[in-house]
Amino acid sequence: MDQEMTQDQLRRHVATARRVVVKVGTSSLVNPDFSVSREKIDRIVDALEARMSAGSDVIVVSSGAIAAGMAPLGLKARPRDLATSQAAAAVGQVHLAQAWGESFTRYGRAIGQVLLTQADAGRRDRARNAQRTIDRLRQLGTVPIVNENDTVATSEMRFGDNDRLSAIVATLVSADALVLLSDVDGLYDRPPSDPQARFVGEVRSGNDLQDVAAGDGGRLGTGGMAAKVSAARLAARGGVPVLLTSAERISDALTTADVGTVFHTRPSSRLSAWKFWALYAADAEGVLRLDAGAVQAVTGGGTSLLAVGITEIEGDFHRGDIVEILGPDGETIGRGEVAYDAPELQLMLGKQTGDLDLSQRRPVVHADYLSNYASRV
Known part of the structure; x- marks a missing residue:
């Protein structure tokens, strides 16, 4: 998307988008007793099929594995410990995949x-392989059903919720739109149960969210409205417009898109696919700490990071790794692809380019491979 759109134009874009990622939350897939709801899934699949028959490619990001495993295991509440959560996911993934498969049949x-796990998205080779797999599934006429691999993901290496996963998948596959489905019909400035709640029809920037109080997840899921807003802004940062509404309105969402809240992209601050990956998905293998002058230079845009502005490094990183870039007070500045191994860079710190060997005079992080957080949506 290369230009600003009106709200109506954006809704028409979502309604006709060629490649769409649809994220479905846990509460939209399971019954109150935690069993997988075939009725709910059939209704969702009916709407997805209608969109695909109209010519769109659809990738589904499905929550619900842990919840779907609770009933077969006799669990009455969502597990709190990692081992039980992973066991529930191992059982639930089978039941959930079977239900999706039977419905699409x-x-x-x-x-x-x-x-997928965060580690898969965090490594460029794995992320590309996931992209190729999803693309090939689509080419073969198969519907990709994406979920976080809760059976192996640890608490330290998680996407956090499938809303964030859907945003990363949407940018990974260069989707034309992301549809986030939950149990609320859109974004309100306070809980919808409040009589004074005001519906927010569109979000163009963070300024539109200043008076919005979004809540956390419910008893089944991990991604409440706050997580959905964060994911929507994340996708928009990567150039993918978002429609946020309820699963009950899925038919309208995938036909006219005249429901819910739309999140605009901002062409002037859209990140390239590489910079999006580096900022929001990649694993950082080390840290570079900068002085105030270097911070000012790299946040101004278009300036490479030189050794003279680096005061300290941390980590055993290698050339080509992604590193976190911090300011003098520990504030996060951004991320970049480092051009030197840690031991070599350690000997270069604080030196002017002219004082370095000829082989060390290229930037530590080239401007093309440096992305900062200063201009986030």
């Missing part, structure tokens, strides 16, 4: 399950 379509 009604239309003669096969599904392919794609389980």
Whole structure:
């Protein structure tokens, strides 16, 4: 998307987008007793099939694995410890995939399950392989069903919720739109149960969210409205417009898109695919600490990071790794791809380019491979 759109134009864009990622929350897939709801899934699949029959490619990001495993295991509440959560996910993924598969079989379509962890998205080779797998599934007429691999993900290496996962998948596959479905019909400035709640029809920037109080997840899921807003802004940062509404309105969302809240992209601050990956998905292998002058230079845009502005490094990183870039007071500045191994860079710190060996005079982080947080949506 290369220009600013009106709200109506953006809704028409979402309604006709060629490649769409649809994220479905846990409460939209399971019954109150935690069993997988075939009725709910059939209704969702009916709407997805209608959109695909109209010519769109659809990638589904499905929550619900842990909840779907609770009933078969006799669990009455969502597990709090990691081992039980992973056990529930191992059982639930089977039941959930079977339900998706049986529902799509009604239309003669096969599904392919794609389980991802933060580590998969954090490594460029794994992220590219996931992208190729999803693309090939689509080419073969199969519906990709993406979920976080809760059976192996640790608390330290998680996307956090499938809303964030859907935003990363949407940018990974260069989606034309992301549809986030939950149990609320859109964004309100306070809980919808409040009689004074005001509906927010569109979000163009953070200024539109100043008076919005978004809540956390419920008893089944981990991604409440706050997580959905964060994911929507994240996708928009990567150039993917977002429609946020309820699963009950999925048919309207995928036909006219005249429901819910739309999140605009901002062409002037859109990140390239590499910079989006480096900032929001990549694993950082080390840290570079800068002086105030270097911070001012790199946040101004278009300036490479030189050794003279680096005061300290941390980590055993290698050339080509992603590193976190911090200011003198520990504030996060951004991320970049480092051009030297840590031991070599350690000997270069604080030196003017002219005082370095000829082999060390290229930037530590080139401007093309440096992305800062200063201009986030």
